[in-house]
Amino acid sequence: MMEAQREVYKEEAYELLGELEVSLLALEETPGDGELIGRVFRALHTIKGSGAMFGFDEVAAFTHEIETVFDLVRNGEMIVTKALIDLTLAAGDQIRTMLGSSKGSEEADRAQAKEIIGALKTLLSVKDAPAPAPQQQTLTEADDAELAQATYRISLRLDRNIFAKGSNPVLLLNELRDLGESKVIAHTEEIPNLPELNPEECFTWWDILLTTSRGINAIRDVFIFVEDECELKIDVIADASSLEDDAPTKRLGEILMDRGWVSQEDIQKALGKQKRIGELLVDAGLVQPSKLESALAEQEHLKAVRGKQQKEESASNVKVPAERLDTLVNLVGELVTVQARLSQTAASMSHTDLLSISEEVDRLTAELRDNTMSIRMLPIGTTFSKFKRLVRDLTNELGKDIVMVTEGAETELDKTVIERLNDPLVHLIRNCIDHGIEPPAVRAASGKPRQGTVHLSAAHSGANVLIRIADDGAGLDIEAIRAKAVEKGLIAADAQLPEKEIFALIFAPGFSTAKKVTSVSGRGVGMDVVKRNIDALRGSIEVESRKGVGTTVTLKLPLTLAIIDGLLVKVGDGHFVLPLSIVEECVELTREDVARAHGRHITYVRGDIVPYIRLRERFLMDGDPVEVEQVVITESVGGKVGFVVDKVIGEHQTVLKNLGRFYRNVEGISGATILGDGTVALIMDIPKLVQGVEVQEAMVN
C-alpha cells in the first residue's frame, strides 16, 4: 500500500520538478515576477511536505533548505540572481537523482547535496540590499495585457462597387475571423435574379458575431480601407461581466428587438400562437429568413462562448497511465479493421438492413477513432521547455551567448510522435549551438548581435506538423560539405548537385565536418541518427542555409502514427492505400488521353498539365492496364502529381501496420494495412515515390 503511494508521490514530484524548472527559467528572464517566485516556492514546498509524509526524509530535508531561501526571496529580503537560479536548477536535478535511487541517496550524491546547500548558504550570507519591490514589475507588464473578452455584433454593408476598387470582402471577413471566435451570416436576399444580376457588384451584406479580447479598435482597423464605402455598425452584445453572471442567454425575441427588426408587439402577437417564435415571425413576413438565421446564430454563439468559459473554469483532468491509452488505441485499431470487414460483408450480401447497421457502425467507429486519437494528442510545449534548459546549460558550457525563442508550443501532436521526437530535436539543437552559432567575439566581428538566437517553432500544415529549428549562426559551408563528401566517397568529385542535395549529404552516416570533437557534438553520429528517427516517424527533413546568415532545419511529421484516412485503390490484384489528406481528386485516363500525350506521362486536368506515375510500371506488376484507367491526383510541396491505377475503390480507415524486417527498406512503401477480407494493402509513401521517379528521370537525361 505504502509502496503504491510512494510511486504516486514520485510521479507527482517529477511533475513538480518540471514545473519548477519552467518557472525558474522564466524567472531568469523576469527576476522580479512575484507570481513566478510564488510558483517556485509552492513547488518546493509541496515536494518537501509530501516527501516527509511518504518517507523520503532526505529529499524533504534537502528541499527544506532551498525552500528557506525562496521564502526569503518571496518576502523581498533577497533578490533573484543568476547564481541563485543556477543553484536551484542544480538542486532540482539533485532532488530528481534522490528520488530515482531507491534507498535514499548514495554517498556521492550526498556530497553533491552538501555542496549545493553550502553554496546557497554563502549566497544567503552575502545578501545585502533588499529586493526592489518585486510586485511592481508585474504591474507595468499587465498594461500590455489583453483587454477583457467581449462579444461584438458587426453589421457590414459594403458599397456595391467595392469590387471595382480591388477590395475583397472575403479577406475582410477572414481578418475578422483571425481576431477571435466568430460566426458570419450572409444576407443574400438583395441579390437580384440572374437576368438582372450584375456580377461585378456586391449585393450581399453580413452580420458577424465575434468574441475577441482585442478590443473594438482592432475590429475597426480591419475596415480601415473601406470605412468610407461601407455601412459599418459595431455593437457590444456581451462583455466579460455579462458572460460571467448567471443571467440566461438572451432570448431570440430580445435579440431581434435589440436590433430593431421587430417590436415588442410583434413578438407578443407571435407568442400568442403555439409555434416556434422564429418560424412564426418568418411566416408572418416580419423577419426575413436570413435575419432570423443571424439572430439564432447570435444566440448560439453566446451560448457557446459562455459554455466554453464555464468549461475552462471547471476544466478537470483525469490522469491515466500511458499504457492504458496505448491499449485503447490498439483496440480501436482492431475495431476499425473488423468494421471494414463488416462493411465489405454487408455490401456483398446486399442486405439493406445490415447495410444500414454497418453504415452506422462505420460512423461511430470513425468518431470513436477521432476521439481516441485526440486523447493522445499533447501540446508540443512540454518538450520545448526541456530544450530551454538544454540551451541554457550548453551555452554556459561552451562560453557562448544564446537564447532560444519558441513559437507554437500549443501545437498538438500524437504522444508517441512527441516522445520519439525528443532525441532528434536534442541533436539538432545541439548542432545549432555547437556548430551553428559562433562565439560572441566572432559574431561581433562580423557585425551580428553578440547574442545568437535559436528559433524553435511548431505549426500545423494539413495533416502534418512542421517543426523548424533555425539559428542565426554561420550557416553551412557548402564547399566543406562537398569536399568532405568527395573524401568519404559519397559523391563523385565532379558531381553537379543542387544546393539542397548537398545539404542533404550531412545526413549521411559518419558525416561530420567539425574539425574538433567536443563533448557536445562533432562525432558525426548525430545527423544520420536524426534522419533515421524522422524516417521512422514517416517524416521528412529539409535543410536550408545561407552562409553567414544561418541554417534552418524543417521537420515535417504526420500528426499521428496509428490510424489515418486513406484512399483505397487497386492495380491488378494488388491493393494500395494513398493518404487521403494529400489526394485532390480522381480523373479518368482513357486510351485516347494516353495517345494524345505522345508517350509522355502527362494528362490535362482543366487545362493544367499534371505529370503522372504509373504504379503498374513503378512496382513492376504484370498484366495489361484496363481500358479506362483512373488517375489519383495528389498535391504535395512540389506540385500536383497523378498516380495511375486500375480502379479507385474508395475511402478507407487505415490502421497502419509496420512492414516486416525484410520489406522495411522497400522504397515508396511506408507500411501496410489489413483489409476487411484479410488481404493486405500497401500504404504508399508518396514523397518517396515522386522522388524516386525524379532521380530516375534525372539519370536518364
Add this chain to the structure above:
Amino acid sequence: MPNMDGIELIRQVRANSSSKFIPIVMLTTESQMEKKQAGKEAGATGWIVKPFKPEQLLAVVKKVLG
C-alpha cells in the same frame, strides 16, 4: 512618372477589364489628403502614408491580398 500620374494610372488600370479587380495600394504623404481622396475615387484599394516602415507595407499588402 512620365506621361501619366499615379491617379491616372489607377483609372486606366480600372478601365481595363482584365485588370479592373486587381488591388492597388497607393503611397501618399501626410499633406496630400485630397490626393488620397482622388486616388480612392479613381479606384485605389488602400493606401500607405509616408514615411512608412517595411512592416507596414508588408501588412498592407497582406491585407489586400489575403
